[in-house]
Amino acid sequence: MPYINMLVSTHRGRLVMVALALGALSLLWAGNVLAFEGVDRGEAQVAVVAQEQDSDPEANLPFLFAVYIITWGGFFAYAFVNSLRQREMQRELDTLKAVIADKESQSGAGQAE
Amino acid sequence: MSVASILVGRSGSIIRDGLLLASAVLMALTLWMVFFWVPTEASLGVSQRIFYFHVPISILALSSIIVVAIASIIHLITRGQKSDDLAYSAAELGAVLATLAIVTGATWAKPVWGVWWTWDPKLTLTLLLWFIYSGYLMLRAYGPKGSQGARYGAVIALMGAVNAPIIYYATELWQTAHPALLVGPAAESGSLDSDMALGLLASTITFFVLAAYMLIERYSLRRSETAIDALYQYVG
Numbered sequence: 001m002p003y004i005n006m007l008v009s010t011h012r013g014r015l016v017m018v019a020l021a022l023g024a025l026s027l028l029w030a031g032n033v034l035a036f037e038g039v040d041r042g043e044a045q046v047a048v049v050a051q052e053q054d055s056d057p058e059a060n061l062p063f064l065f066a067v068y069i070i071t072w073g074g075f076f077a078y079a080f081v082n083s084l085r086q087r088e089m090q091r092e093l094d095t096l097k098a099v100i101a102d103k104e105s106q107s108g109a110g111q112a113e
Numbered sequence: 114m115s116v117a118s119i120l121v122g123r124s125g126s127i128i129r130d131g132l133l134l135a136s137a138v139l140m141a142l143t144l145w146m147v148f149f150w151v152p153t154e155a156s157l158g159v160s161q162r163i164f165y166f167h168v169p170i171s172i173l174a175l176s177s178i179i180v181v182a183i184a185s186i187i188h189l190i191t192r193g194q195k196s197d198d199l200a201y202s203a204a205e206l207g208a209v210l211a212t213l214a215i216v217t218g219a220t221w222a223k224p225v226w227g228v229w230w231t232w233d234p235k236l237t238l239t240l241l242l243w244f245i246y247s248g249y250l251m252l253r254a255y256g257p258k259g260s261q262g263a264r265y266g267a268v269i270a271l272m273g274a275v276n277a278p279i280i281y282y283a284t285e286l287w288q289t290a291h292p293a294l295l296v297g298p299a300a301e302s303g304s305l306d307s308d309m310a311l312g313l314l315a316s317t318i319t320f321f322v323l324a325a326y327m328l329i330e331r332y333s334l335r336r337s338e339t340a341i342d343a344l345y346q347y348v349g
Contacts, residue, residue: 060160060224067163067217071170074213078206078327082334089337096344103348 129333132326139319143312151312163221165312168296169320171214171239175277177207177324178242181249182274185267197263198339200270201253202331206324208246215239226290235283235291238276245273 147165154161184200187193218236219229230236249269256262279286284293294300296313305313 058159060158063160063220063224064162067166067220070216070220071166071213074209074216075323075327078209079330082331085338086334089334089341092341096341096348099348 129326129329132322132329136319136323136326139315139322143316143319146312146315151309152306154309157225160221160224163217164309165316167214167217167221168313169317170210170217172296172317173320173324174207174210174214174239174242175280177203177210178245178270178273178277180328181207181270182267185263185270188263189267192260194339195336197266198335199332200263200266202328202335204246204249204253204266204270206328206331208243208250210324211239211243211246215243231290233290234287235280235289238280238283242273242276242280245269245276249273 143165147162151162151165153159180203181200184196184203188196188200215236218239222231223229249266252269253262253266256265281294281297283289284291293304295305296317
């Protein structure tokens with residue numbers, strides 16, 4: 001629970017939540033589209049809708065899904081790398097704060113003497 | 114108040130949240146259009162739907178190098194750090210987009226051409242763009258730091274900007290296996306079915322919003338990195 005609360009409370013966390021929601025939606029759609037047998041768009045669309053072909057028009061579905069997964073995987077990997085950088089930056093900032101506080105206390109002690 | 118300070122400030126947080134929300138909503142709409150609404154192309158079958166991912170990503174990969182070049186020119190003129198940070202952020206995002214453009218293109222080429230890759234002018238020039246992005250980022254990471262590194266990077270960015278229109282017009286300049294231009298100033302009007310054009314427009318807008326969000330996020334992070342570097346120098 002604390003981990004989920006942390007996710008929801010941070011900006012990056014919200015990004016992760018949106019990513020998970022989109023992932024779930026995409027899985028749902030993937031299931032539907034695998035069972036997809038063509039689009040019923042009426043006579044007006046007949047010219048462009050897939051017609052009788054020598055090969056199965058859906059034979060290349062794995063390539064379509066590969067592109068879909070690669071695209072989203074790429075974007076989310078980049079977002080993840082950026083979130084790791086932000087975490088590292090926060091760590092560096094904490095280190096710097098400690099160093100500056102240490103320096104200030106040392107100079108304060110020097111003035112007191 | 115400058116545009117840069119708006120983007121990284123408190124009001125920028127609202128803009129970023131808005132862009133993230135808009136991209137999520139638009140992406141849901143686009144996915145529905147791509148998988149259920151747009152008609153299936155007669156000769157290529159469902160693999161043609163890769164088009165709705167590949168084309169917007171490729172447009173963005175080309176646009177990013179233009180942004181890098183413009184920001185680099187501004188940096189060369191003004192010597193401002195913000196323009197250099199913007200150039201770096203756009204280059205990094207552009208590298209991701211160029212990688213995705215090449216990989217999605219190869220995945221489309223396999224079912225259509227029977228090969229993952231061919232040394233077609235458009236493909237080769239896009240690979241060159243990827244090398245330009247990689248060269249820029251490697252130079253910034255391992256080359257001279259500070260303003261000298263930014264100047265060297267600007268030169269690479271300008272080379273990339275020269276390459277961008279050549280990539281776009283490659284199908285006009287050479288006999289290529291790559292499909293002819295369907296979008297942009299050199300595309301023939303009516304070369305794309307109206308529903309497909311609408312699907313492509315929706316997809317392009319969606320990816321632009323997502324890329325804008327990611328660019329602003331990266332720019333904000335880069336500004337913080339620059340500030341921390343300055344603090345390190347101050348602390349000694």
